[in-house]
Amino acid sequence: MTAPVQHVLVIGGGFSGMATAIQCAKLGLTVDLVEIDQGWRSYGAGISIGGPTLRALRTVGVLDAFFERGYGGDGVNLFTAGGHPIGTLPTPRVAGDDVPGGGAIMRPVLADILAKATRAAGVRVRLGCTFSGIEQRDDQVHVAFTDGMRGRYDLAIGADGLYSKVREAVFPGAPKPRYTGQGVWRAVVPRPADIVCATMWLGQKVKAGVNPVSQEEMYLFVTEDRPTNEHIDPAVWPQMLSDLLEPFGVPLLQSIRAQFGPQSQCNYRPLESLLLPQPWFNSRVVLIGDAVHATTPHMAAGAGIGIEDAIVLAEELGRNPTVEGALQAFQARRWERCRMVVENSGRLGDIEIAGGDKAEHQRIMHETHMRLAQPI
Secondary structure (H helix, E strand, O other): OOOOOOEEEEEOOOHHHHHHHHHHHHOOOEEEEEEOOOOOOOOOOEEEEEHHHHHHHHHHOOHHHHHHHOEEEOOEEEEEOOOOEEEEEOOOOOOOOOOOOEEEEEHHHHHHHHHHHHHHOOOEEEEOOOEEEEEEEOOEEEEEEOOOOEEEEOEEEEOOOOOOHHHHHHOOOOOOOEEEEEEEEEEEEEOOOOOOOEEEEEOOOEEEEEEEOOOOEEEEEEEEEOOOOOOOOHHHHHHHHHHHHOOOOOHHHHHHHHHOOOOOOEEEEEEEEEEOOOOOEEOOEEEOOHHHHEOOHHHOOHHHHHHHHHHHHHHHHHHOOOHHHHHHHHHHHHHHHHHHHHHHHHHHHHHHHHOOOHHHHHHHHHHHHHHHOOOO
């Protein structure tokens, strides 16, 4: 079947946008991708990757590159703040018997892997550029760009993240991202040989964890309650992160804490979420990834469901005779899965803020992992 579109524009060069461009190029479509950042950079430390995301990376064609530069492991080990074992969350090997159930990688490294794959797929990439106007007429999307160029496309895909300008243009009354009452701290530190998978220590109000991102390094993450979304001076980040680790009576975390100083590289991000009600498309403009279903990192699935969007959208464009049919089918396949991740991740945050039932917390994590393991 001939795809109902031939010329596609992807707005946004993050994980979701790059994966979408790659998958659409595999259909033989002409794909343009514009990214506002001239350096095509991805900020942050490590990113945890679950088995379903590894499955998606295998479909996109970058799994081997992931394991060359990242790290894979099975299970998530859970402890109390004092180091007493709680249990191990299983992580099914959904990407194949030969692929671990989870892993992690530095965000800039994964971005580099996908950027190389995007260019290799024949996608026409323009950096330092985004749209300045978008109008739908004559069964096409007419787009003006910030570099002065114009283009006409059969489909425009908004993959421009949590504060999506495409969403504002196409759905002006859409809800805004919501601050969840938590923030997450991250830092990259040396990996001890005995840390071979994600490991978390659950305090009463603060959760700390580590996950290997390579043979030599792991990233530390600490989630804390923060009632207001206020600016924090980066100059005090290392000391604040060190203070958050003080109550954890675990030699590994205290060793990490002892390494912190003014020169330490760490970052802080307030946690926000968004679930855009249906529809996710307006005629020939469709939104994907964080532009419609931004989630907190509690399920390590935010990047994964965005990459899955890319796979499903390309599949439906390849099997449906009309644009509307393809976008309806895409939305129908993605809604429940993405809703579950956003809402369950939010519930985990609520439990942590309230100092609630850890058994419920563990149950939600386990049930969500099991459901994400199902085919997309």
